Amino acid sequence: MSGTGEKSAVDRAGMPEAQDSDGIRDKAYELCKEYLNGAWRTITRNQLVVRQVSGGLSNLLYYCALPEGQLPVNNEPSKVLLRIYGQTHGEKVLEMKCVTECVIFTLLSESNRGPRLYGIFPGGRLEEYIPARPLTTEELSDDDVSLLIADAVAQIHSMQVPISKEPRWLWDTIERWLRDMENHMRAGEISPNKLALIEDIINRDLKQELRWLRNYLSSVHSPVVFCHNDLQEGNILMKENVSDNTNHLTVIDFEYCAYNYRGFDLANHFCESMYDYKNENFPYFWARPENYPSPEKQERFVRRYLSSLEGGNCSDEEVKKVLGEIRAYTLASHMFWGIWSVINSIISNISFDYWRYGEARFTAYFQHKSAILRDEETELLLDDPLLTKTDTEDCLQLSTSSRSSSLIETN
Incomplete structure (x- = not known):
């Protein structure tokens, strides 16, 4: 996921517990310095711009940027999105989901159909930050x-x-x-x-x-x-x-x-x-x-x-x-x-x-x-060559009445 939106209230709702600001700043600083290189290696921990932009049921997202006035040295990005995965609790099916999502993200990145991928590390990845907003319902x-x-x-x-x-x-x-x-x-x-x-x-x-x-x-x-x-x-x-x-x-x-x-x-x-x-x-x-x-x-x-x-x-x-x-x-x-x-x-x-x-x-x-089921019954009745028009109308009326009663009971 990239940009300013993850699953909104919606992941289908809410946000996981955020890491403390000092802890995430330290982690973001080390990751950006290691994976992005260039100007990211020349700034201090306190110069790094870090802001939590969104959260979902399983991930934490942070906007990370070079300080104002600091230009890239080579072709490294000036801002990225840091994704921290939630806990998988050791469940193989959940761990496999993380692997699959990384594979998909990499394919989309390489084919220019999704955000660029700047780094994969145990527990998360660094992505291109795309100024965007999630759609409304x-x-x-x-x-x-x-x-x-x-x-x-x-x-x-x-x-x-x-x-x-x-x-x-x-x-x-x-x-x-x-x-x-x-x-x-x-x-x-x-x-x-x-x-x-x-x-x-x-x-x-x-x-x-x-x-x-x-x-x-x-x-x-x-x-x-x-x-x-x-x-x-x-x-x-x-x-x-x-x-x-x-x-x-x-x-x-x-x-x-x-x-x-x-x-x-x-x-x-x-x-x-x-x-x-x-x-x-x-x-x-x-x-x-x-x-x-x-x-x-x-x-x-x-x-x-x-x-x-x-x-x-x-x-x-x-x-x-x-x-x-x-x-x-x-x-x-x-x-x-x-x-x-x-x-x-x-x-x-x-x-x-x-x-x-x-x-x-x-x-x-x-x-x-x-x-x-009601519509399927209707189709069967209409296709029955043995029923007269009056018979069909009577059966349809009975079927509709029966279904309406059943629906009321289930609600």
């Missing part, structure tokens, strides 16, 4: 910005990355989190008042629900591509002071990147339009389902995405297929972040109401599932 729905995002997503999906091409990440991650959640519950680490917030979710058989979801999505053909898997507004930076011919956007934070189903990445991005993490008051987010992209905005995005991906025009059939992938994988997005929220509510000290966020995502999951 509202900008995700802006027509012009949305098309630029579609171009950026197509570019990511066309990357060839030297990591496993098997699409195991999504299900492996969900199943691991589900096991962790059950272990915490068995250990009595969740207070009764917190459990009450998602009692309806806890009382459901999530393992069975996950089996249903995997089976349902197995019938949806979605290409496996390199995915970002967290395309929310805080991970998309708008560059400052760029020409009209320059790409204005930079996608950052590849913490969750993996080869995955295209439908998940696109659906997850659309879902982010409904959740605004800039709320400074409890519960520190707003859930606004009405802000989900309209059918027209979805189609416009997908057409631009496909055109950018394929280098030309795309057919209506292709657009329809991708929209179908998005609709189906919206379920996976809600399930993924719903379980993520429960886990973080237990282990995180960040000021963010993970419980209510998880409740919002699970509620959206079951509402969307009901809508999908």
Whole structure:
């Protein structure tokens, strides 16, 4: 990640505990002197400009610069971004995530599709500092910005990355989190008042629900591509002071990147339009389902995405297929972040109401599932040659009434 933004309130919220100012100044001074050389070796510790610019769930970011009036000696940068990784607690899966993210960052840097990389060291790296700001939730729905995002997503999906091409990440991650959640519950680490917030979710058989979801999505053909898997507004930076011919956007934070189903990445991005993490008051987010992209905005995005991906025009059939992938994988997005929220509510000290966020995502999951099943029933009824028009209308009315009643009960 570079620039002035990391995952905003949002990593999906908050900031890890910062290191003391003297400690980080000493560390930044030694790292910049060792890896950047040139003018950085001529300044004193106290002359170094150090400022914490942002923080997320797992990383600390610092702006480091030469003092005013101090010019570079050779081609070394005058300012950089220092990233300090959070603790991995020795978990191999988390350590591997750090390695993967470094590989991706290096590839983007060398291909001029991301910030330059100035140094990798145990526990972090030095990156190019890009004057930029994270997008707002509202900008995700802006027509012009949305098309630029579609171009950026197509570019990511066309990357060839030297990591496993098997699409195991999504299900492996969900199943691991589900096991962790059950272990915490068995250990009595969740207070009764917190459990009450998602009692309806806890009382459901999530393992069975996950089996249903995997089976349902197995019938949806979605290409496996390199995915970002967290395309929310805080991970998309708008560059400052760029020409009209320059790409204005930079996608950052590849913490969750993996080869995955295209439908998940696109659906997850659309879902982010409904959740605004800039709320400074409890519960520190707003859930606004009405802000989900309209059918027209979805189609416009997908057409631009496909055109950018394929280098030309795309057919209506292709657009329809991708929209179908998005609709189906919206379920996976809600399930993924719903379980993520429960886990973080237990282990995180960040000021963010993970419980209510998880409740919002699970509620959206079951509402969307009901809508999908209702529409599939409708299609079956309309395709049944043995039913008369009157029979069909009666069945549709009964189906709608039944689904509405069921939805009320689950909420």
